[in-house]
Amino acid sequence: xxxxxxxxxxxxxxxxxxxxxxxxxxxxxxxxxxxxxxxxxxxxxxxxxxxxxxxxxxxxxxxxxxxxxxxxxxxxxxxxxxxxxxxxxxxxxxxxxxxxxxxxxxxxxxxxxxxxxxxxxxxxxxxxxxxx
Amino acid sequence: xxxxxxxxxxxxxxxxxxxxxxxxxxxxxxxxxxxxxxxxxxxxxxxxxxxxxxxxxxxxxxxxxxxxxxxxxxxxxxxxxxxxxxxxxxxxxxxxxxxxxxxxxxxxxxxxxxxxxxxxxxxxxxxxxxxxxxxxxxxxxxxxxxxxxxxxxxxxxxxxxxxxxxxxxxxxxxxxxx
Numbered sequence: 001x002x003x004x005x006x007x008x009x010x011x012x013x014x015x016x017x018x019x020x021x022x023x024x025x026x027x028x029x030x031x032x033x034x035x036x037x038x039x040x041x042x043x044x045x046x047x048x049x050x051x052x053x054x055x056x057x058x059x060x061x062x063x064x065x066x067x068x069x070x071x072x073x074x075x076x077x078x079x080x081x082x083x084x085x086x087x088x089x090x091x092x093x094x095x096x097x098x099x100x101x102x103x104x105x106x107x108x109x110x111x112x113x114x115x116x117x118x119x120x121x122x123x124x125x126x127x128x129x130x131x132x
Numbered sequence: 133x134x135x136x137x138x139x140x141x142x143x144x145x146x147x148x149x150x151x152x153x154x155x156x157x158x159x160x161x162x163x164x165x166x167x168x169x170x171x172x173x174x175x176x177x178x179x180x181x182x183x184x185x186x187x188x189x190x191x192x193x194x195x196x197x198x199x200x201x202x203x204x205x206x207x208x209x210x211x212x213x214x215x216x217x218x219x220x221x222x223x224x225x226x227x228x229x230x231x232x233x234x235x236x237x238x239x240x241x242x243x244x245x246x247x248x249x250x251x252x253x254x255x256x257x258x259x260x261x262x263x264x265x266x267x268x269x270x271x272x273x274x275x276x277x278x279x280x281x282x283x284x285x286x287x288x289x290x291x292x293x294x295x296x297x298x299x300x301x302x303x304x305x306x307x308x309x310x
Contacts, residue, residue, distance in 0.1 A: 029303050031176075032269075071175075087173055088216070091208040097302045099175035107178035108269050 018124040019050045020078060027058050027072035030097035032109045036073035039110060043117045049124045064092040071098030075116070077123035083111060134243030134251075134262060137295045141167065141257045142241035146201065146231035149218035154199060154229045156257065162197035164260070164286040165253040166279070169244040170200035170230070172220045173211035174302035177248050179269035181224060184248065184279075187265070189227035191283050198228035203239035204247070204305040212305070239304055249299035250279060254286045263297030 024040060026033035037055065044051045058069050069092045070085055086099040086107060100111040111119075135141065145155030159165050168184065171177055188198035204212040214232050221230040233239055242251055254260035261282035268274045282292035
């Protein structure tokens with residue numbers, strides 16, 4: 001689990017250059033979707049990860065069901081969702097907003113930037129290993 | 133479309149998770165009333181939950197009554213069932229009645245669209261403030277304390293300087309049968 005884990009002091013995360021396929025799934029019904037995408041881009045830039053980014057709007061429940069959409073926003077890094085699901089769960093619905101665990105036991109509509117950075121770093125490292 | 137600033141608030145009487153029912157007329161002695169559309173599952177509600185509870189507790193001592201209303205259809209969101217509402221109120225020690233709008237009629241009467249979404253009622257139970265609790269889901273990032281400002285103004289006999297802010301949260305989960 002990445003979320004809620006031990007925090008590193010700012011600036012001590014070693015950069016892991018590389019390319020990474022990422023999918024950003026979002027719903028317009030959830031107000032943080034633009035901020036969530038900005039977080040992803042900023043984290044990738046900070047980690048020197050070159051994203052092959054696909055931004056996908058989940059427009060209806062059929063689409064949500066087909067994708068197993070757990071809520072907006074959802075990050076898929078190399079096809080994998082790095083964040084645990086919070087709460088009791090619900091049906092895949094296009095208007096679902098996703099809960100993320102934050103430091104201190106809090107819950108919010110977006111992951112903590114450090115958790116997203118760590119997820120990117122880990123996924124980029126795994127992708128680099130697969131390429132070699 | 134929600135009720136407008138200055139409009140009289142629609143009356144309601146709804147079952148409370150602690151038992152019995154609570155209606156707007158039960159709060160007639162309050163100096164102001166906060167009606168919050170609320171739920172369990174939404175990350176925005178959960179981000180604001182502790183702050184809102186603290187405000188409700190603090191302002192109750194100054195004569196402000198607070199109620200929270202969950203109108204979500206729990207079919208797709210079982211966290212929002214009446215049983216889970218009761219569990220949540222108990223776990224978090226809600227300082228306000230948590231009410232269940234099973235027909236969604238109260239949410240429709242107020243024109244609520246999101247959770248959390250606040251309707252603050254002033255004198256004669258007319259709408260004095262509508263919108264968000266404050267301006268950040270992150271408690272460390274709060275710049276403008278909308279709810280506190282509105283309540284302070286009302287308790288001081290003034291109209292809130294900011295009467296409307298955009299509610300930020302999940303959409304109310306309307307019944308598909310409706």
